[in-house]
Amino acid sequence: MKVLSYDPELCVGCHICEEVCSDTWFKVTDAEKSSIRIYDDEGGALSAVFCNQCGACVGVCPTGALYRDRKDIVRVQKKLCVGCLSCVGFCPYLAMFYHRDQTVPFKCIACGQCVEECPAEALAIVDQ
Amino acid sequence: MSDKTQTVRRVLAEYTYEAPPVERGYAGQTLYVNLSNNTINSQPVTDVMKEKFIGGRGFGLWLLWHGVKDNTRWNDPENEIVISSGPCGGITQYPGSGKSLVVSISPLTNVVIDSNVGGHFGPLLKFAGWDAIEVQGRAEKDVIVVIDGPSGRVTIEEAPDVPVDTHLLGHWLLEQMAEKEEERYFMSSVSAGPGAEHTRIGCLNFSLYDRKRKALRFKQAGRGGIGTVFRDKHIKALVVKSSPVQGDSNHPADGARIARVGAKMHKEIHDYDDQQCRMRHRGTAYLVQIMDDYDLLPVHNFRFGSHPDAPRINGDVWEKRFTQGLPDGCWYGCTLGCAHTVEGYTIRTGPYKGQQVLVDGPEYETIAGVGSNCGIFVPDDVLEINFYCDAYGIDTISFGTLTAFLMECYEAGVLDREKTGGLELRFGNGAAAIELLHLMGRGEGFGKIAGLGIHRMKEYFVKAFGAAPRFLQDIGMEAKGLEYSEYVSKESLAQQGGYGLTNKGPQHDEAWLIFMDQVSNLLPTFEAKAEALHYFPMWRTWFGLCGFCKLPWNDIVPPDNAKTAEPAKVPEHVQNYVELFSGVTGREITKEDIIAMSEAVYNFQRVFNVRLGYGRRDHDDIPYRSMGPVTVEEYESRAERYDKQLRETLGLDPAKMSTPDKVAALRQHREEQYEKLKDAVYKRRGWTNDAVPTLETLKRLGIDFPEVVAVVKRYL
Numbered sequence: 001m002k003v004l005s006y007d008p009e010l011c012v013g014c015h016i017c018e019e020v021c022s023d024t025w026f027k028v029t030d031a032e033k034s035s036i037r038i039y040d041d042e043g044g045a046l047s048a049v050f051c052n053q054c055g056a057c058v059g060v061c062p063t064g065a066l067y068r069d070r071k072d073i074v075r076v077q078k079k080l081c082v083g084c085l086s087c088v089g090f091c092p093y094l095a096m097f098y099h100r101d102q103t104v105p106f107k108c109i110a111c112g113q114c115v116e117e118c119p120a121e122a123l124a125i126v127d128q
Numbered sequence: 129m130s131d132k133t134q135t136v137r138r139v140l141a142e143y144t145y146e147a148p149p150v151e152r153g154y155a156g157q158t159l160y161v162n163l164s165n166n167t168i169n170s171q172p173v174t175d176v177m178k179e180k181f182i183g184g185r186g187f188g189l190w191l192l193w194h195g196v197k198d199n200t201r202w203n204d205p206e207n208e209i210v211i212s213s214g215p216c217g218g219i220t221q222y223p224g225s226g227k228s229l230v231v232s233i234s235p236l237t238n239v240v241i242d243s244n245v246g247g248h249f250g251p252l253l254k255f256a257g258w259d260a261i262e263v264q265g266r267a268e269k270d271v272i273v274v275i276d277g278p279s280g281r282v283t284i285e286e287a288p289d290v291p292v293d294t295h296l297l298g299h300w301l302l303e304q305m306a307e308k309e310e311e312r313y314f315m316s317s318v319s320a321g322p323g324a325e326h327t328r329i330g331c332l333n334f335s336l337y338d339r340k341r342k343a344l345r346f347k348q349a350g351r352g353g354i355g356t357v358f359r360d361k362h363i364k365a366l367v368v369k370s371s372p373v374q375g376d377s378n379h380p381a382d383g384a385r386i387a388r389v390g391a392k393m394h395k396e397i398h399d400y401d402d403q404q405c406r407m408r409h410r411g412t413a414y415l416v417q418i419m420d421d422y423d424l425l426p427v428h429n430f431r432f433g434s435h436p437d438a439p440r441i442n443g444d445v446w447e448k449r450f451t452q453g454l455p456d457g458c459w460y461g462c463t464l465g466c467a468h469t470v471e472g473y474t475i476r477t478g479p480y481k482g483q484q485v486l487v488d489g490p491e492y493e494t495i496a497g498v499g500s501n502c503g504i505f506v507p508d509d510v511l512e513i514n515f516y517c518d519a520y521g522i523d524t525i526s527f528g529t530l531t532a533f534l535m536e537c538y539e540a541g542v543l544d545r546e547k548t549g550g551l552e553l554r555f556g557n558g559a560a561a562i563e564l565l566h567l568m569g570r571g572e573g574f575g576k577i578a579g580l581g582i583h584r585m586k587e588y589f590v591k592a593f594g595a596a597p598r599f600l601q602d603i604g605m606e607a608k609g610l611e612y613s614e615y616v617s618k619e620s621l622a623q624q625g626g627y628g629l630t631n632k633g634p635q636h637d638e639a640w641l642i643f644m645d646q647v648s649n650l651l652p653t654f655e656a657k658a659e660a661l662h663y664f665p666m667w668r669t670w671f672g673l674c675g676f677c678k679l680p681w682n683d684i685v686p687p688d689n690a691k692t693a694e695p696a697k698v699p700e701h702v703q704n705y706v707e708l709f710s711g712v713t714g715r716e717i718t719k720e721d722i723i724a725m726s727e728a729v730y731n732f733q734r735v736f737n738v739r740l741g742y743g744r745r746d747h748d749d750i751p752y753r754s755m756g757p758v759t760v761e762e763y764e765s766r767a768e769r770y771d772k773q774l775r776e777t778l779g780l781d782p783a784k785m786s787t788p789d790k791v792a793a794l795r796q797h798r799e800e801q802y803e804k805l806k807d808a809v810y811k812r813r814g815w816t817n818d819a820v821p822t823l824e825t826l827k828r829l830g831i832d833f834p835e836v837v838a839v840v841k842r843y844l
Contacts, residue, residue, distance in 0.1 A: 060463065062455040063313075064339055083375015084220040084461025085387060089394020098391065100384035103375025 001072040003128045004036070004110050006048040011122035013038060013046050017114035024113045025106065033099050035108040036123075051095040051108040053128070057087035078104050137304075140271065141284040143168035147257030147277045147371075153215030153378050153712040154178065158191065159258040159282065161273055163361055164205050164265030168282050173259050180830060182673035183214030185242045186729040187260045188231030189736060192240065193835075195264055198739055202235040202353070203360050205266045211318070211366075212260035213250030216712050217675020218378050219461075221390030222704070223397065224677030226251050226459020228334060234352040234632075235328040235360075236526075236581050237609040239737040241352025241632050244672050246458025246467060247334030247345075248316035251675070252277075255314075255370035255377050267362040274305070277370045290364060293519045294319045294333040295485070298344050301367055302337070312337045314373060318366040320355035321521025326571030327579025329526035329611075330355025333518055340454050345488050347458050347467065350523035351635050352610060353581075359521070373460065381714030389707045390461065397463045397684050405683050406443065411456075411466035412492035412679075413446040419496065423766075424616045424642060426501040428555050429532035430605050430753050431762050433616040437505035441495050445507055464680050466491070473511050477559075478566050480519070490514045490524075496614035497528020502535055503555030512562050520569040525635075527568075529611035530582050531561050533604050542595045549573040582606040602758045607750045608633040608742070617754050619769075620646040621798075622657040625805050628750040629661060631733045631743075637678065638665040644696050658808035667697070669726035674709060681705075728829040731814075731821045732836065738820055739839040745819045748806060756798045760787045763794075770794055818843060 018034035026033040036050040053074050058066045065080035066087060083103030088096045098105045115123045148155055157170045173187075181190045188210035195208045210231045219225045228250025234241035253261060256277025263273070272290070274283045291297050297319050306312040317335045324330025332355050333346040349355075376383055401407055405414045416438060419425035423433030439445075450468035458467040470487045490510050498504060498513045517524045531553070537543045538553040545552060549567075551560045551574055567575025577588060582604040589595040605612040610633025617623040623646070626639030641660050645651045651660050671678045686700045693699070702719050710716045717725075737743025756770075757763040763770055764787060771782040774790060778797055782790055810817060814825030820843045826832040 059453055060455055062339065062457060062460050081375070082220045082373050082460045085375075085391045086394055086455065086461055086463045088391045089396075089463060090398045098387055100387070103383070103387075 001053060001128050002110055002125050003053050004050050004108055004112075004115070005124050005126045006050070007122045007124075008046050008048070010120045011038065011046045011048070012120045013040055014119060016117055016119060017123060020114045020117045021108075024111065033101075033106075035097060035106055036114055049093060049095050052093060053110065054092065056092055057090060057096055060086045060090040062086065073109050074107065075109055076104060076106065081105070136287050136289040137272075138286045139283050140286060141166035141168055143282040145170060145257065145280050145282070147280060149379060150254060150377060151379050152381050152714050154183070155254050155257050155259045157258060158187065158212075158260040158262060159275065161261065161263045161282070161284065162265040163263065163267040163271060163284065163363070166284055168284065180728050181732075182725055182729070183259060184212050184217070184227070184229040184675055185231060185669070185672040187212040188229055188242065189240065189729065189733055191260060191262045192231050192233070193732075193736060195262065196233065198741075200233060200740070201238060202233045202357055206264060207233045207357060208262055208264045209354060209357055209361070210260055210262045211250060211253065213254055214673055214675030216378075216708055218251030218254055218373070218459075219380065219386055219708070219712060220373065220375055220459075221386050221461055222708055223393055223457070223462040223464045223680040224459075225461065225675060227672070227675050227677050228349070229672045230332060230349045230354050232352075232354045232357045233740070234354070234609070235356045236353045236583065237633055237742075239608065239632070239740050239742045240733055241354060241610075242672065242733075243332075243349040243351040243354055244637065245332065245334045245349035246336070246347035246677065248336040248459065249318055249334045249366070249368055251373070251459060252314060252316050252368045252370040255373060256368050261366065263361065263363065263366070266360065270362045270364045272301075272365045272367060273363065275366070275368045277368070287364065292322050292325075292364060294321045294346060294521060295519050297365055298333070298335050298346065301365060302344055305367060305369065309342075311369070313339060314371065315367065315369045317368075319364065319521070320358045321519055321569070322571070323517070323520030323522040323565075323569045323579075324355030325359040326576060327522060327568050328353045328356050328581050328584070329523045329530070329579060330357075330359060330521050331517070331523040332358060333521065336458060341471075341486070343486055345467070345469065345486070346518055347488065348518065348523070350525055352632060353523070355521040355523070378712055380712040382711040385707055385711035389704050389711070393680065393704060394463045396686060397680075400687060401464065401684055404685065406447070407464045407466045407679070407683055408456075409452060410443040410447040410450065411468045413490070413495060414443040415492040416495055416500075417442040417444075419615065422647060423619075426496055426532070426614050426616055428503050429501060429536040429603060430612070430616055431536070431759070432765060433618075435500055435503075435505070438500060440505040441499045441507055441510060446490070446495070449507065462677070462680070464684060466679060466683075470511055473515065475515065476508070476512060477562050478516060478569075485515060487511050487515045488518060493614050494524040494528065497525050498531065498561065499528075501528050501532040501614060502561055504558045504561060505556075506558050509558030509562065512558075513565055516562070516565050516569065520565070522565065522568060525613050526581060526611040527565065528614065529605050530578060530585070531564060533582050533585070534564075534578060536603055537589065537595075537600075540599070542589055542593060542600070547593060581609065582611055583609040602752045604751055605753055606634070607754075608747055610634060612754065615640070615642060617642065618756055621801055621805055622651050622660055624750060624755055624802055625657065625661045625809055626664075627754060628748050628802070629806065629809050630665070631730065631737060634750070634754070637668055639668065640664075650696070654804055654808040657805060658812040661809045662812045663697075663723065666723045666726040666730060669730050670705075670722050673725060673729060676705070724829070728831050731825060731829055732831050734815070734819075734821055735826075735836050735839050738843060743819065744843070745806060745810075745817065748819060750802070752795060752799070755802060756794055757791060760791060763787055763791050816844065820844070
């Protein structure tokens with residue numbers, strides 16, 4: 001399975017990945033609509049939150065809206081989702097996101113767009 | 129639809145409508161169905177209804193009040209069954225937000241019963257365009273009422289070939305009315321069963337389609353015999369279909385606010401449930417061991433509070449039997465997920481012997497009621513009874529409590545094999561309890577007598593068998609005609625009030641104060657107990673006005689809850705509910721408003737009882753078994769505890785007293801205490817000493833409607 005990976009040593013905290021992600025999937029530049037979030041702690045250390053495709057959310061979903069596709073990527077089938085946000089609360093990595101503009105949550109599906117645009121080469125798509 | 133459908137379904141009445149959009153939690157109309165004259169119509173939801181009665185149980189009471197007369201009894205055609213969820217019912221983001229409340233005049237108590245239930249019916253009813261359904265009248269022959277939101281059609285139909293047993297009927301409805309898998313997601317039914325027809329303890333089964341198991345499941349509105357009213361009206365089923373549920377189907381005023389609180393709560397459950405109650409793994413069965421440890425688990429008709437065999441039916445056992453790892457909420461988004469099932473259970477008796485079935489539950493009340501209280505510590509016996517109670521439409525709580533009563537009667541010589549028609553109803557005899565249930569299902573033999581409920585059995589045993597009335601009164605665990613739910617209240621005066629000083633009868637959903645009172649000693653005075661018996665019944669009433677389940681309030685708590693000023697109230701969760709109600713309805717409320725909302729509805733219900741000829745001080749009496757030891761054996765089993773009370777509280781010397789004298793002295797004291805509790809509670813609630821709400825109270829709560837005042841004035 002191919003998943004996104006992140007190297008905090010290389011990351012410069014420019015947040016371009018967040019912009020690229022929200023622009024790709026929501027056609028807006030809004031970090032709150034990004035499926036990757038870069039965090040800067042008080043000591044200056046950078047970290048990233050995004051889905052590693054562990055699938056814990058699939059078992060929690062009451063409707064079967066969360067599923068693994070042919071490439072084992074965990075995806076949300078919007079038609080089946082009732083917006084309960086169980087997956088948001090039960091993601092061990094806090095990598096399932098929601099936004100006031102829609103009822104359906106969203107997550108990284110390792111599309112790789114952010115990798116393309118990352119100026120520091122801190123992101124990559126890797127085999128897991 | 130198939131040819132088969134057309135041959136067995138005959139439409140008696142049809143009503144067409146266009147489902148209105150739900151706005152801020154309300155569809156804005158209620159559905160009225162009269163089965164005597166086959167009329168169907170729509171009634172508007174008024175501002176008074178929303179302002180004062182909120183929804184759910186409040187709507188039920190308001191509609192029922194206007195539908196019945198002062199002398200209406202349960203089996204009069206004008207009695208109604210009203211089902212309503214509430215403005216917050218059907219939100220998917222917060223655990224426990226899909227409850228329905230059912231209201232009717234009860235065949236057990238002759239007053240209003242309210243029973244809360246999970247399953248999908250209430251929310252789907254709203255999304256099909258109706259805040260409540262109000263069914264009145266009695267059909268000539270068995271009917272099914274179908275509410276088809278997407279088609280905008282309500283029908284009353286005859287379906288004579290359809291089975292009555294809930295699990296068969298539910299599947300038949302699903303196959304006939306939801307051909308495609310996706311249609312099953314948004315369809316739900318309400319049904320009872322043959323046991324509801326033959327007894328007064330009938331329950332209603334509310335279905336939900338479990339998408340992960342691809343199976344139909346049922347939750348029960350168990351209390352007070354509403355299933356009996358349902359079958360008396362010749363209803364086989366109510367069916368609702370709605371358009372697909374979405375995260376904003378309630379069109380809340382502020383969806384983001386609800387999402388924020390909901391996501392936070394899911395995370396809290398994710399982080400702490402495993403360390404706290406393990407509801408996600410064992411549901412309410414976790415309570416069995418705790419109750420046993422604290423001497424609160426009913427054993428042998430509430431004589432005792434623990435038993436060495438309790439570990440054979442405790443949460444550890446059920447965790448192994450329940451399927452693990454599935455989202456077992458009874459409505460979407462309930463991550464507390466207590467609605468577990470035992471799959472692949474092979475039935476051992478009765479008409480379905482040999483079949484493999486899915487058993488919904490058992491939950492704590494069932495395990496304690498038909499298990500420990502009857503001395504039955506065999507999980508498969510509990511499952512067998514659980515399955516057949518649901519299939520026959522019988523309340524497991526009333527069944528458990530009345531069977532325990534019968535077993536004590538049998539062992540005390542009030543009953544024998546001849547009187548029971550051959551049933552050896554001794555404690556621990558699971559086979560006899562199961563056979564009794566089948567007799568109830570068929571309406572035969574001793575099953576017909578047992579199905580009357582404890583209140584009426586007491587009278588019958590006195591008349592028919594010459595039994596001693598006082599003994600039966602002492603050990604028969606019913607009040608107002610309703611069988612007790614499954615907690616031993618002997619050592620908690622506050623909980624005696626929690627059971628007795630109620631509107632509907634001894635069901636702990638009004639107040640569960642045992643730990644606060646008995647274990648933590650937080651309610652040392654009558655005033656403190658009275659305050660708790662004001663606050664908690666009002667707080668708990670509110671869940672049933674809105675469509676919420678009580679369990680996510682305090683069966684999971686934030687990790688720092690113990691450090692708050694009032695841990696028993698779970699302040700952080702109270703604030704969650706403030707946010708949710710405000711977020712859905714757009715009506716900004718405070719936590720104090722919650723209590724005020726409930727107080728209006730609760731007092732209205734009290735006046736309703738008064739109107740029907742009940743609801744006064746004497747009707748709040750409780751059997752002595754719920755207050756203290758009735759028998760010498762019972763006293764001696766906890767002699768150290770009781771002797772200590774005689775010494776320290778009453779200044780007596782137990783060493784110089786016989787056990788019967790000690791039983792009598794303790795009894796006199798405890799009965800006096802209960803009367804003093806009544807005085808304190810009535811005063812706190814703003815009632816007269818005869819338990820009737822005063823005019824000032826009605827005015828303060830804004831429910832001084834002329835017809836309400838007229839009822840109260842007769843007793844002032």
